[in-house]
Amino acid sequence: MNGVTTSPDESVQKNGTAPEQPTGELPAPEVSALEKELEEVRAQATENLDKFLRAKAETDNVRRRAENEVASAHKYAVDRFASEIIAVRDSLDLARAVDLSAANLEAVAKMREGLELTLKLLDDVFGKFGIAVLDPAGEKFDPTRHQAISMVESADVPPGNVVTVVQKGYLLHDRVLRPAMVVVCKAPAGE
Known part of the structure; x- marks a missing residue:
């Protein structure tokens, strides 16, 4: 070579034969194999798309079902409590229906007994649901559980x-539902 490039036409002239040119066609067995492979790939793509759409639909259904369950749980969270407290309401209705116009001692005693039983029933319902009464008479004042409404001097406390x-307070497990309203003892003025 002398550093001069030759064109294909020149090489035909020099060698007397034309270089092989690709025709763009593949042999029939290769074409058949590629067509078969293409069909398999398309079938796999269709199958994968179908699986994806089914999985997406299932995910959407699970999400919707979970949202509905949460909404239902919020709506009916007090269902069990409500059914238990109805019995207490019924007992109070019975006590209210007692005729005290005659005001005999026996009727008053029976009414008091009924109210005591109703309070016991209410305390049992509270216990089932983790509600505790705060009745801190004589205890150290605790600002997280008690609300002081006044202070007084006392030689006894x-x-x-x-x-x-x-007014009694209430706890739901460890959380204060309502603080107890209390009167707190203060040190005598001379101390």
Whole structure:
């Protein structure tokens, strides 16, 4: 070579034969194999798309079902509590229906007994659901569980302790539902 490039036409002239040109066609067995492979790939793609769509639909159904269950759980969370508390309401209705116009001692005693049983029933329902009564008379004042409405001096109760419970408080497990309203003892003015 002398550093000069030759074109294909020139090489035909020099060698006397034309170089092989690709015709763009493959032999029949290769074409058949490629067509078969293409069909298999298309079938696999269709199958994969079908699997994907089914999985997506199942995921959507599971999500919708879970959302409905959560909504239902929120709506009916107090169902068990409500059915238990109805019995207490019935007992109170019976007590209210007692005729006290004659005001005889026996009727009053029976009514008091009925109210005591109703309170016991209510306490049992509260216990089933983790509700505890806060009745802190004589205990050390705890601002996380008690709400002081006033302070008084008392020789019988140490300063900082609850003298009187004006309204009982309630706990749901460890959480305060309502603090107890209390009167707290303060140190005498001379101390």
